[in-house]
Amino acid sequence: MRRLWLCLALLTVANAPATSAWATPQFVNGLVLDGAMLDKSGGVGANTGRVGYFSDLYYDPQTGHWWGLSDRGPGGGTIPYETRVQRFKLKIDKKTGAISGFKIQKTIIFRDEAHVALDGIAPDPTNVLGNAFDPEGFVVHPKTGHFLVSDEYGPSLYEFNRHGVRVRSFVTPATLIPRNGTNVPNFASDTGNTAGKRANRGFEGLAISPDGAFAYAMLQSAMLDEGGSNGFCNRIVKFDTRTGDAVAQYAYKMEGANQGRGVSSLVAINDHEFFVLERNNRGIGVGAVLTPPNKKVFRIDVTGATDVSTTALSNASCPGVTKTGPFLDLAANTLPALGDKVPEKWEGLVIGPRLKNGDYLMVAGTDNDYSVTQNAGGQQFDVYYLFTDADPFATSIQCPLDTVTGCFFTTGGGPATLTPAHKLLPGVLHAYRVPAADLGNYVPPSGGHHDDDDDDDDDDHDDD
Numbered sequence: 001m002r003r004l005w006l007c008l009a010l011l012t013v014a015n016a017p018a019t020s021a022w023a024t025p026q027f028v029n030g031l032v033l034d035g036a037m038l039d040k041s042g043g044v045g046a047n048t049g050r051v052g053y054f055s056d057l058y059y060d061p062q063t064g065h066w067w068g069l070s071d072r073g074p075g076g077g078t079i080p081y082e083t084r085v086q087r088f089k090l091k092i093d094k095k096t097g098a099i100s101g102f103k104i105q106k107t108i109i110f111r112d113e114a115h116v117a118l119d120g121i122a123p124d125p126t127n128v129l130g131n132a133f134d135p136e137g138f139v140v141h142p143k144t145g146h147f148l149v150s151d152e153y154g155p156s157l158y159e160f161n162r163h164g165v166r167v168r169s170f171v172t173p174a175t176l177i178p179r180n181g182t183n184v185p186n187f188a189s190d191t192g193n194t195a196g197k198r199a200n201r202g203f204e205g206l207a208i209s210p211d212g213a214f215a216y217a218m219l220q221s222a223m224l225d226e227g228g229s230n231g232f233c234n235r236i237v238k239f240d241t242r243t244g245d246a247v248a249q250y251a252y253k254m255e256g257a258n259q260g261r262g263v264s265s266l267v268a269i270n271d272h273e274f275f276v277l278e279r280n281n282r283g284i285g286v287g288a289v290l291t292p293p294n295k296k297v298f299r300i301d302v303t304g305a306t307d308v309s310t311t312a313l314s315n316a317s318c319p320g321v322t323k324t325g326p327f328l329d330l331a332a333n334t335l336p337a338l339g340d341k342v343p344e345k346w347e348g349l350v351i352g353p354r355l356k357n358g359d360y361l362m363v364a365g366t367d368n369d370y371s372v373t374q375n376a377g378g379q380q381f382d383v384y385y386l387f388t389d390a391d392p393f394a395t396s397i398q399c400p401l402d403t404v405t406g407c408f409f410t411t412g413g414g415p416a417t418l419t420p421a422h423k424l425l426p427g428v429l430h431a432y433r434v435p436a437a438d439l440g441n442y443v444p445p446s447g448g449h450h451d452d453d454d455d456d457d458d459d460d461h462d463d464d
Contacts, residue, residue: 025432027333028097035371035424040107053427054365057348072120072134074372081120097433108164122188137206142447155202195225205266210443221262233318249309253320264347270443285344293342298325339387362432371425384422
């Protein structure tokens with residue numbers, strides 16, 4: 001396993017003009033995490049053990065545990081992959097909020113009721129989900145300690161026990177199921193579908209109320225029959241965690257639908273207010289375009305919002321929840337190790353522990369797509385970048401998966417030799433300090449669940 005490489009940049013930013021009623025959270029520092037890092041599953045290659053980093057983040061204040069969710073794997077849904085979640089450790093300076101010492105403590109594989117691993121490969125045949133799973137949102141139920149995980153393929157919401165075994169499937173509203181005119185679904189692609197969620201645009205964000213009574217799952221973008229790729233009116237589905245049924249839906253109006261814009265994360269502030277992370281597909285990422293990056297966090301309130309469960313939405317008719325902000329601009333702060341360039345896939349956001357001065361730590365994280373791409377024939381390649389270049393894509397190098405020989409330039413395809421300066425796309429964490437007053441009526445999850453899986457001696461509460 002290649003060594004973990006961390007870059008810590010402690011920066012102070014001047015107060016920027018606020019665009020809402022809150023001050024701008026203060027950027028503290030960032031971590032750049034080795035793109036070749038392996039998890040605790042025992043796997044030794046990209047498709048069996050490489051960390052895919054942060055399709056979502058979650059901090060459990062009752063146990064002090066941090067969780068990082070990986071998605072469907074390096075194969076983009078075409079190669080088998082045992083989906084999983086990582087429990088990790090962070091050292092936190094309780095005075096400054098600076099983070100360091102990222103370390104994976106435990107890897108949990110998601111399994112169905114028969115203990116068969118849920119697979120990242122896309123559904124086949126396409127009208128049957130089977131064990132296909134593309135996890136994108138993760139929370140811990142504050143009373144039971146069970147995991148709730150949202151899925152893009154269905155879109156689905158599942159409940160797992162602490163060992164990663166599925167114990168329940170929530171009931172997805174029928175109007176969200178991707179389908180054609182005769183209600184035959186295609187879960188793997190948009191081919192033939194005219195309604196329901198778009199392919200790879202299912203439940204991306206997931207939040208849970210502080211008392212665990214309700215879970216909120218959010219589509220990544222507008223459905224096929226509500227604007228499709230040009231739509232900006234999105235849906236949040238409220239589920240009763242006791243019954244597993246959807247009890248309401250709310251509309252959310254995104255900034256815009258251009259540049260692949262969509263929702264990446266949903267975070268509960270209390271039982272009616274949330275943070276929503278919107279981003280486009282610009283920045284440093286596998287197959288991305290460098291500029292202009294747009295990664296913003298907004299605050300919403302569902303109080304008094306219209307229940308749109310039976311209402312057709314469109315760009316012209318979007319009775320959205322109350323939305324303010326942006327609260328945080330994730331593209332405003334960069335790290336020297338990335339050549340001060342903005343990562344493409346900011347997908348994780350979480351409110352962490354309280355610091356000694358009363359502020360809260362907020363952490364954002366990126367999905368690095370395992371730093372893997374593949375050709376039309378299904379052959380996979382590791383992608384390396386020289387981040388200090390003005391255009392890292394122009395000098396990126398691809399090597400056959402898990403090797404450093406037979407490499408070639410991404411542009412032009414000529415033979416290439418890796419240099420020590422070339423790196424796989426890393427995972428990135430940013431730490432922010434947020435005054436308690438700026439969070440407003442923040443209520444942390446509570447319910448009495450206890451830690452029953454602490455199988456190591458590492459201290460999750462280390463301070464610098």
